[in-house]
Amino acid sequence: MTERIRASYLIETADDPRRAVEVMAGEQSSGTFVALPGETPELKERYGARIEKLELLEEAATPSLPGAKAGPVYRRCAAELSWPLENLGASLPNLVATVAGNLFELHQFSGLRLLDIDLPPAFAGRYPGPQFGIEGTRRLAGVASGPLIGTIIKPSVGLSPEATAEMVDALCRGGIDFIKDDELQADGPHCPFEARARAVMQVIDRHAQATGKRVMFAFNITGELDEMRRRHDLVEALGGTCVMASLNSVGIVGMVELGRHSRLPIHAHRNGWGYLSRHPLLGWSFPAWSKIWRLAGADHMHVYGIRNKFCEPDDSVIASARSVLTPMWDEKPCISMPVFSSGQTAGQAHDTYAAIGTTDLIFAAGGGLMGHPDGIEAGVASLRQAWDAAAAGIPLATAAAAHKELRTALEALGR
Amino acid sequence: MTERIRASYLIETADDPRRAVEVMAGEQSSGTFVALPGETPELKERYGARIEKLELLEEAATPSLPGAKAGPVYRRCAAELSWPLENLGASLPNLVATVAGNLFELHQFSGLRLLDIDLPPAFAGRYPGPQFGIEGTRRLAGVASGPLIGTIIKPSVGLSPEATAEMVDALCRGGIDFIKDDELQADGPHCPFEARARAVMQVIDRHAQATGKRVMFAFNITGELDEMRRRHDLVEALGGTCVMASLNSVGIVGMVELGRHSRLPIHAHRNGWGYLSRHPLLGWSFPAWSKIWRLAGADHMHVYGIRNKFCEPDDSVIASARSVLTPMWDEKPCISMPVFSSGQTAGQAHDTYAAIGTTDLIFAAGGGLMGHPDGIEAGVASLRQAWDAAAAGIPLATAAAAHKELRTALEALGR
Numbered sequence: 001m002t003e004r005i006r007a008s009y010l011i012e013t014a015d016d017p018r019r020a021v022e023v024m025a026g027e028q029s030s031g032t033f034v035a036l037p038g039e040t041p042e043l044k045e046r047y048g049a050r051i052e053k054l055e056l057l058e059e060a061a062t063p064s065l066p067g068a069k070a071g072p073v074y075r076r077c078a079a080e081l082s083w084p085l086e087n088l089g090a091s092l093p094n095l096v097a098t099v100a101g102n103l104f105e106l107h108q109f110s111g112l113r114l115l116d117i118d119l120p121p122a123f124a125g126r127y128p129g130p131q132f133g134i135e136g137t138r139r140l141a142g143v144a145s146g147p148l149i150g151t152i153i154k155p156s157v158g159l160s161p162e163a164t165a166e167m168v169d170a171l172c173r174g175g176i177d178f179i180k181d182d183e184l185q186a187d188g189p190h191c192p193f194e195a196r197a198r199a200v201m202q203v204i205d206r207h208a209q210a211t212g213k214r215v216m217f218a219f220n221i222t223g224e225l226d227e228m229r230r231r232h233d234l235v236e237a238l239g240g241t242c243v244m245a246s247l248n249s250v251g252i253v254g255m256v257e258l259g260r261h262s263r264l265p266i267h268a269h270r271n272g273w274g275y276l277s278r279h280p281l282l283g284w285s286f287p288a289w290s291k292i293w294r295l296a297g298a299d300h301m302h303v304y305g306i307r308n309k310f311c312e313p314d315d316s317v318i319a320s321a322r323s324v325l326t327p328m329w330d331e332k333p334c335i336s337m338p339v340f341s342s343g344q345t346a347g348q349a350h351d352t353y354a355a356i357g358t359t360d361l362i363f364a365a366g367g368g369l370m371g372h373p374d375g376i377e378a379g380v381a382s383l384r385q386a387w388d389a390a391a392a393g394i395p396l397a398t399a400a401a402a403h404k405e406l407r408t409a410l411e412a413l414g415r
Numbered sequence: 416m417t418e419r420i421r422a423s424y425l426i427e428t429a430d431d432p433r434r435a436v437e438v439m440a441g442e443q444s445s446g447t448f449v450a451l452p453g454e455t456p457e458l459k460e461r462y463g464a465r466i467e468k469l470e471l472l473e474e475a476a477t478p479s480l481p482g483a484k485a486g487p488v489y490r491r492c493a494a495e496l497s498w499p500l501e502n503l504g505a506s507l508p509n510l511v512a513t514v515a516g517n518l519f520e521l522h523q524f525s526g527l528r529l530l531d532i533d534l535p536p537a538f539a540g541r542y543p544g545p546q547f548g549i550e551g552t553r554r555l556a557g558v559a560s561g562p563l564i565g566t567i568i569k570p571s572v573g574l575s576p577e578a579t580a581e582m583v584d585a586l587c588r589g590g591i592d593f594i595k596d597d598e599l600q601a602d603g604p605h606c607p608f609e610a611r612a613r614a615v616m617q618v619i620d621r622h623a624q625a626t627g628k629r630v631m632f633a634f635n636i637t638g639e640l641d642e643m644r645r646r647h648d649l650v651e652a653l654g655g656t657c658v659m660a661s662l663n664s665v666g667i668v669g670m671v672e673l674g675r676h677s678r679l680p681i682h683a684h685r686n687g688w689g690y691l692s693r694h695p696l697l698g699w700s701f702p703a704w705s706k707i708w709r710l711a712g713a714d715h716m717h718v719y720g721i722r723n724k725f726c727e728p729d730d731s732v733i734a735s736a737r738s739v740l741t742p743m744w745d746e747k748p749c750i751s752m753p754v755f756s757s758g759q760t761a762g763q764a765h766d767t768y769a770a771i772g773t774t775d776l777i778f779a780a781g782g783g784l785m786g787h788p789d790g791i792e793a794g795v796a797s798l799r800q801a802w803d804a805a806a807a808g809i810p811l812a813t814a815a816a817a818h819k820e821l822r823t824a825l826e827a828l829g830r
Contacts, residue, residue: 100690105692186508225671248515250667310521311480
């Protein structure tokens with residue numbers, strides 16, 4: 001068994017970078033702080049993590065994170081480690097303990113961020129991956145081309161099942177493709193899951209019978225395992241086409257179970273992502289983190305969007321979207337459909353398309369759709385007009401001149 | 416239903432602090448970026464998060480995290496929010512999406528850290544909490560007073576089941592109370608779980624029959640749900656008294672399932688803790704984070720230790736240990752036993768006892784025990800001598816003068 005797990009990191013250290021990375025490699029494989037009798041050269045050779053790459057980047061005068069060993073200069077490096085698969089086997093929970101375990105607080109490092117992981121095919125054999133992905137989502141939503149135009153039920157909390165269904169009714173009349181629960185709404189006592197699912201699906205069914213278009217609604221089934229399974233089964237029984245789960249709430253073991261159980265696309269919500277990623281020299285980059293969930297079965301992955309309302313820069317958003325559209329293995333690509341959201345409007349379609357080069361995505365707008373001066377239908381139309389123009393290479397201004405809904409949307413945005 | 420969930424935060428903002436916290440409260444309850452028709456005053460009043468406290472702390476000239484709204488000064492504040500339980504119900508997965516969801520990347524904040532949470536009793540009714548805690552652990556380990564003296568199997572990776580059992584044999588002969596698998600070792604192909612459990616328990620059984628003392632071994636059962644259950648059942652069937660799981664690998668849903676299934680104390684490992692906590696103005700503080708796992712059933716919680724080998728400062732270690740020893744509710748305290756580890760030696764017993772005032776803890780040493788010049792038995796003895804002296808109010812130097820093992824240990828440490 002010679003397959004290896006690889007992980008790349010951005011590190012910052014006042015120590016000699018090679019020595020620091022050797023500590024990191026030792027800590028995460030056969031090493032201890034104090035050399036012990038059992039730690040033979042043969043054992044280290046066979047099971048030790050290997051430094052595959054160490055490349056000096058820029059230097060900094062001050063440490064990015066407190067608590068580290070001090071020095072006159074802090075060197076940033078790109079480092080890659082590898083481990084024999086034999087150390088842990090193809091296990092996602094144990095992978096995380098290895099590539100992202102007791103590393104981030106090693107006193108050698110004033111910065112340490114996991115950038116990417118590369119897994120041997122044994123992982124592809126062990127885990128389901130997305131069952132629906134782009135094609136399955138397009139088929140179920142009845143959207144053959146262009147992005148799925150979507151929105152989120154707002155207010156996030158407070159609507160009754162009936163009020164939720166009324167909003168869904170208005171959105172279906174407006175021609176929407178995709179609607180999701182807010183991540184704050186799962187099974188609150190004032191809006192119980194079952195009552196909400198029944199009320200919403202009745203509306204979606206009615207529209208499907210009238211128009212032939214079955215709007216995809218991502219029901220937030222986040223909860224304990226039996227609850228998630230029961231809610232999934234209810235959504236399926238009611239003819240629903242998508243379930244949603246909050247990754248940081250559910251965790252790897254729960255998501256693997258859901259991925260194995262699910263017969264519907266899983267809309268994976270990353271709320272809490274900021275605590276994992278906001279500091280550029282700490283935590284997780286999305287390409288590494290999302291691979292865990294892609295393997296577990298996430299069909300849709302949130303990436304925010306260009307000029308979003310959060311702190312994530314555009315280049316990070318685009319790198320995230322590209323990463324989930326890049327195959328993990330040729331034989332098993334595990335492609336998830338990226339979900340653009342957070343402050344998205346018709347004004348972002350062209351820049352998004354220019355950066356990503358595909359319409360295989362969900363484009364979810366809240367105020368950018370519901371806030372259209374001429375109502376929801378015009379809001380949906382304006383987003384489609386912007387995306388159709390972007391994909392056809394027609395400038396935004398030209399498209400706006402040709403389409404009243406888009407023109408009005410942009411005017412309302414002050415463009 | 417008037418019970419409320421409370422969460423306290425440390426925030427940093429260049430904005431008006433009250434306005435910034437209002438955005439945070441709105442985002443995590445009934446709000447949206449753009450005011451929408453459904454967001455009535457009645458709805459906000461009933462479901463909106465409430466600002467319970469906002470206290471100005473120090474000011475900073477530069478932002479702690481990049482990407483935030485800039486300003487001439489960055490104000491740090493202690494803020495407390497509350498939510499009606501009715502928004503989500505007593506659900507740990509949904510609690511996390513509410514108190515630690517899409518908050519950390521709000522552009523109002525150049526720093527945001529969750530410090531603590533306070534949950535209504537409905538959570539106590541819903542979740543098991545630690546089934547064994549301090550008393551159950553003492554009973555199973557046969558240690559009526561003083562800390563459990565423990566160690567970790569090293570090298571972390573590479574030992575066969577037989578080599579692991581040999582090490583356990585030496586540790587049992589040395590009089591140890593507690594041994595744990597390393598978090599990197601669960602079911603690696605070169606050290607399969609079942610073979611390791613059988614080999615180790617055979618040794619522990621033999622010593623128990625000879626001496627009456629059954630050493631507690633925390634078997635790392637981290638894996639998928641069916642694996643964890645099967646491994647737990649095997650450990651129980653073999654007469655083992657503890658299982659271990661990596662919290663960040665397993666996740667909330669998996670830990671709740673394990674907590675409900677387990678008939679043994681759960682040794683909860685926090686590897687990866689650094690990515691959640693290392694930046695002082697981002698992520699999670701231990702008192703908040705550990706409450707999730709205490710409720711799910713963690714009997715033992717890692718806190719590192721005084722003068723540890725990682726970056727965590729002593730005051731944070733002590734606050735962490737105190738927090739898991741503080742009742743969550745009078746009727747259901749959910750006390751977890753703190754586990755001190757990472758660079759711990761006989762030299763830290765007095766300072767630890769002075770800070771924490773109890774010996775209800777596990778004190779795990781690697782090099783600080785195995786590295787004793789006179790062997791394991793002397794290593795274990797030296798740690799007990801230090802702790803007995805600390806608890807009896809006898810200074811370390813006095814105890815060292817009276818006990819050869821302790822004296823030798825301190826000399827070897829250069830004290």
